[in-house]
Amino acid sequence: MARGIMDLERAHLFQNYARYPVVLERGKGSYVFDTQGRRYLDLITGIGVNALGHAHPRIMKVIREQSSRLIHSSNLYYHPYQGRLAERLTKMSGLDRVFFANTGTEAAEFALKIARAHGRSIHPQKYEIVSLDNSFHGRTLGALSITGQPKYRTDFEPLLPGVKFVPINDTAALEAAVNERTAGIFLELIQGEGGIFPLTHEYVLKARELADRHGALLVADETQCGVGRPGRYFAYQLATSPIVPDVIYAAKPVACGIPLGFVIASERAAAAIKPGMHGSTFGGGPLACRVSLEFLDILEELLPSIQEKGGYFKSRLEDLARKHACVKEVRGFGLMLGMELTIPGKQIVLDAISAGLMINCTHETILRFLPAYIITEAEIERGIKILDKLLRKADSAR
Numbered sequence: 001m002a003r004g005i006m007d008l009e010r011a012h013l014f015q016n017y018a019r020y021p022v023v024l025e026r027g028k029g030s031y032v033f034d035t036q037g038r039r040y041l042d043l044i045t046g047i048g049v050n051a052l053g054h055a056h057p058r059i060m061k062v063i064r065e066q067s068s069r070l071i072h073s074s075n076l077y078y079h080p081y082q083g084r085l086a087e088r089l090t091k092m093s094g095l096d097r098v099f100f101a102n103t104g105t106e107a108a109e110f111a112l113k114i115a116r117a118h119g120r121s122i123h124p125q126k127y128e129i130v131s132l133d134n135s136f137h138g139r140t141l142g143a144l145s146i147t148g149q150p151k152y153r154t155d156f157e158p159l160l161p162g163v164k165f166v167p168i169n170d171t172a173a174l175e176a177a178v179n180e181r182t183a184g185i186f187l188e189l190i191q192g193e194g195g196i197f198p199l200t201h202e203y204v205l206k207a208r209e210l211a212d213r214h215g216a217l218l219v220a221d222e223t224q225c226g227v228g229r230p231g232r233y234f235a236y237q238l239a240t241s242p243i244v245p246d247v248i249y250a251a252k253p254v255a256c257g258i259p260l261g262f263v264i265a266s267e268r269a270a271a272a273i274k275p276g277m278h279g280s281t282f283g284g285g286p287l288a289c290r291v292s293l294e295f296l297d298i299l300e301e302l303l304p305s306i307q308e309k310g311g312y313f314k315s316r317l318e319d320l321a322r323k324h325a326c327v328k329e330v331r332g333f334g335l336m337l338g339m340e341l342t343i344p345g346k347q348i349v350l351d352a353i354s355a356g357l358m359i360n361c362t363h364e365t366i367l368r369f370l371p372a373y374i375i376t377e378a379e380i381e382r383g384i385k386i387l388d389k390l391l392r393k394a395d396s397a398r
């Protein structure tokens with residue numbers, strides 16, 4: 001059966017994904033099950049989307065109720081949940097105005113349009129964007145234009161003009177790149193796809209200063225590092241004196257697998273967007289918004305435990321790093337963790353699947369862990385035990 005499903009896809013789908021040879025059928029909590037009934041501990045959760053694990057009873061209940069009432073209404077009309085969710089997000093972030101999209105890349109597109117419109121409202125030549133090397137902001141052409149990784153960009157060039165890339169945590173390079181023509185500085189507080197690289201407080205502070213000095217917007221992409229994953233609502237809130245961006249955007253876990261993304265902006269940044277300048281057919285539909293409200297209620301209860309469990313997971317990964325020569329470093333905050341290897345990680349990911357563990361490898365050598373916020377210590381231990389064995393095998397094969 002699994003073979004037939006894979007062959008059918010191979011015959012009819014674009015071959016843009018390099019899938020692992022597993023056909024998933026269902027999930028429960030931190031586990032997923034394939035069509036053969038095999039169980040896997042899920043430490044990647046659909047790349048950070050299934051934040052409450054699989055089949056969470058409260059999320060299922062809300063989906064059931066709302067899908068029998070109204071799934072979609074378009075943005076021609078009001079529904080009861082968009083305003084409530086927007087209010088909630090402004091309270092969580094300290095910013096003022098919200099737009100709903102469906103995905104991270106779409107949210108990035110609107111953030112870019114805000115920066116461009118903001119710049120243009122000051123001067124027609126104020127359209128440059130400063131972004132970071134090794135960043136990832138999405139696959140649409142705008143988001144790709146500010147993604148600092150040639151492997152994603154090259155086939156589609158030329159992309160948007162006026163984008164400068166600077167190395168992360170290099171304040172001098174950042175200072176040299178930002179000027180009066182800069183409309184926005186885009187950054188991920190913790191680079192995710194790039195391999196779990198946190199920005200230093202000093203660097204973010206410099207970005208804030210430069211944005212203020214040159215009338216540019218500071219934009220934080222919290223798609224992977226935010227919405228509870230770092231143990232705070234947003235990664236910029238990890239600092240003891242948080243540096244508040246002008247614009248934040250996110251997607252992934254926001255509605256636990258129902259597509260939903262958002263952009264939150266300060267009143268000053270939002271002022272550049274006038275009626276008719278942006279929109280979305282699906283964005284902020286009643287089902288997605290209602291699920292998201294339920295998710296945020298649950299997140300409030302879970303937030304203190306995310307830092308605690310993340311700290312525990314990180315310390316156990318560090319134990320493995322001390323034990324295994326093939327591990328170079330462990331990085332990350334909360335439940336967004338990475339383990340950099342001295343060897344390619346692909347075989348470890350494949351061996352992990354055979355051993356009943358779902359993890360992911362980014363940038364060839366960095367194992368990435370984005371578990372569900374409901375993960376237990378016992379489940380973390382189970383993952384560590386499997387990893388320990390896999391790393392031992394990798395050590396001996398070196």
Ligand SMILES: Cc1ncc(COP(=O)(O)O)c(C=O)c1O
Nearest residue numbers: 103104105136137138192223224
């Ligand atoms: C930081 C960041 N921004 C944007 C995106 C794009 O999100 P999506 O795949 O939902 O378009 C991702 C996806 O991994 C991401 O990690």
